[in-house]
Amino acid sequence: MVNKHPLPGSERTVEQGSKVVGQCDPAERIEVFVMLRRQQQAQFDALMSKIEAGDPSVKPLSRETLAKDYGAAPDDIAKVKAFATAHGLTVVREDPAARTVLLSGTIAQFQDAFAVKLEHYEHHSTGQFRGRTGTISVPDDLHGVVQAVLGLDDRPQARPHFRIRPPFQPARGHQVSFTPPQLASLYHFPQGDGGGQCVGIIELGGGYNTSDLKSYFASLGVASPKVKSVGVDQGSNQPTGDPNGPDGEVTLDIEIVGAIAPGATIAVYFTQNSDAGFIDAVSRAVHDTTNKPSVISISWGGPESNWTSQSLQAFNSVLQSAATLGVTVCAASGDSGSSDGAGSGDQVDFPASSPYVLACGGTSLTASGTSISHEAVWNDGAQGGATGGGVSQAFPVPVWQKGLSATSTSGGKKALGGRGRAGRGGRRIARDRLQCIDRRYADCGRRHQRGRAAVGRADRAHQCGEGAAGRLHQPQAVQGERRVQRHHARQQRQFRGIRGMGCLHGARQSQWSEGGGRTIVCRTRPEGSPLGRHKDVNEDVNEPMERS
Structure with missing residues (x-):
């Protein structure tokens, strides 16, 4: 008899608001991917510690070196293939660099292979999906080898972070919204157009029309960038025609990045909206040896609570790989305030809460002439949206945030990772950590069918950020006299008017101007960022948190 072992972190519960509506067809065919452990994990951990500490001797790895030294071991892949054969499953693809094996089979075969029961569920907001409860099990041969099994459950995992405000009439002499080039000028972005770089954009649905993109860039007087569609698994560029749905997200993402860095190639990775699809798309971008994106936009x-532990850790391991390559990953911190739309309690948004992601939120911006005259936290209320942020319950305090404290939503200051912090006590949660907040926010306007609509979003910060990051990765931006603009001003700013922000004042974090109207406050050591290639362009700028 084959012994079965529960896969750590794979437990699923019935999501609140969901109910079983039927059984899955045993003969239905699905695809599931298995993520394996790294080779030389201890050596990889030592490398990550140096990166996190900002060790100047550490240089980015090549994708080939990462695959050879820290990919999946051939013996481990062979074990998964033997397991698949024993259960009648087909190996669709094996990717040693990404440490994944994609399997195909029937519902019945997967239920038997991983000791799960798959059923059809329905949720009032996300519709029907295939789901499961309990844990996934693996046999002795795969115990400790397999880190995640993803795709058995295809419930929608994420949502796009954007809001479209209703059209309104501005007061005389006041501008409705800023264009990306205007914001790039306000924040003194480095010179360059991103030439020679590739920005990868992750999309979990929708699509774009080339004609819309051409019209937008023509209206700005900006050259249209080269845009490539990359299908991941069953994903592809499939515009629905609804600007209020994923199409609005996809189009806006491309427009903002392209307006800031028109010389960069934009590779849009389309995938399914599930944890398996999301992780696989980011992994494809990270390990893409054809397009080789140096910046990835998400x-x-x-909310972190919506993810299983195996999904969080699998995703985070992909982001670690990006850090070793020097790939900058920017993600929206959410647009539903400190609850992140979870309904109760404070939540931070993942993947923005990962220590290996540059998380971007937002503030509202007023400019006078060529300078910024006023700035405040973006908070349009429950219906209009508000920037996300807060303290992670899933990841420990990174080394560059040790000794910092933040104001709790219930009042009072608490040390990050200190005793008594909410969420501590679980063995998978070592310590809490503060999610970085992007400070600058403005409505990057775009044309929407009839008339003009302002798109209010915290994550427009990071989309403009990818454009700026594309400029920063461009060789001319960091050579010679370091044409990248450095910011030395020390200011005390407070996030007010939104739960979860409190007053984050007096902290040490690096900051650099991002395109489209935001200045990113990076999770970095004062002398530079450990994430990617920004070590030479970050400065000790602000102190938005306190040292305890």
Whole structure:
């Protein structure tokens, strides 16, 4: 008899608001991917510690070196293939670099292979999906080898972070919204157009029309960038024609990045909205040896509590790989305030809460002439949206945030990772950590069918950020006299008027101007960022948190 072992972190519960509406067809065919452990994990952990500490001797790895030294071991892949054969499953694809094996089979075969029961569920907001409860099990041969099994459950995992405000008439002499080039000028972005770089954009649905993009860039007087569609699994560029749905997200993402860095190639990775699809798309971008994106943009996310531990850790391991390559990953921090739309309690948005992501939120911006005259936290209320942020319950305090404290939503200051912090006590949660907040926000306007609509979003910060990051990765931006603009001003700013922000004042974090109207406050050491290639362009700027 084959012994079965529960896969750590794979437990699923019935999501609140969901109910079983039927059984899955045993003969239905699905695809599931298995993520394996790394080779030389201890050596990889040591490398990550140096990166996180900002060790200047550490240089970005090549994708080939990452695959050879820290990919999946051939013996481990062979074990998964033997397991698949024993259960009648087909190996669709094996990717040693990404440490994944994609399997195909029937519902009945997967239920038997992983000791799960798959059923059809329905949720009032996300519709029907295939789901499961309980844990996934693996046999002795795969115990400790397999880190995640993803795709058995295809419930929608994330949502796009954007809001469209209703049209309104501005007061005389006042501008409705800023264009990305205007914001790039306000924040003194480095010179360059991103030439020679590739920005990868992750999309979990929708699509774009080339004619819309051409019209937008023509209206700005900006050259249209080269845009490539990359299908991941069953994903593809499939515009629905609804600007209020995923199409609005996809189009806006491309427009903002392209307006800031028109010389960069934009690769849009389309996938399914599930944890398996999301993780696989980011992994494809990270390990893409054809397009080789140096910057990855993620506009989608969801509360940490909506993710299984295996999904969080699998995703985070992909983001670690990006950090070793020097790939900058920017993600929206959410647009539903400190609750992140979870309904109760404070939540931060993942993947923005990962220590290996540059998380971007937002503030509202007023400019006078060529300078910024006023700035306040973006908070349009429950219906209009508000920037996300807060303290992670899933990841420990990174080394560059040790000794910092933040104001709790219930009042009072608490040390990050200190005793008594909410969420501590679970063995998978070592310590809490503060999610970085992007400070600058403005409505990057765009044309929407009839008339003009202002798109109010916290994550427009990060989309403009990818454009700026594309400029920063461009060689001319960091050579010679370091044409990248450095910001030395120390200011005390407070996030007010939104739960979860409190007053984050007096902290040490690096900051650099992002395109489209935001200045990113990076999770970095004062002397530079450990994430990617920004070590030479970050400065000790602000102190938005306190040292305890």
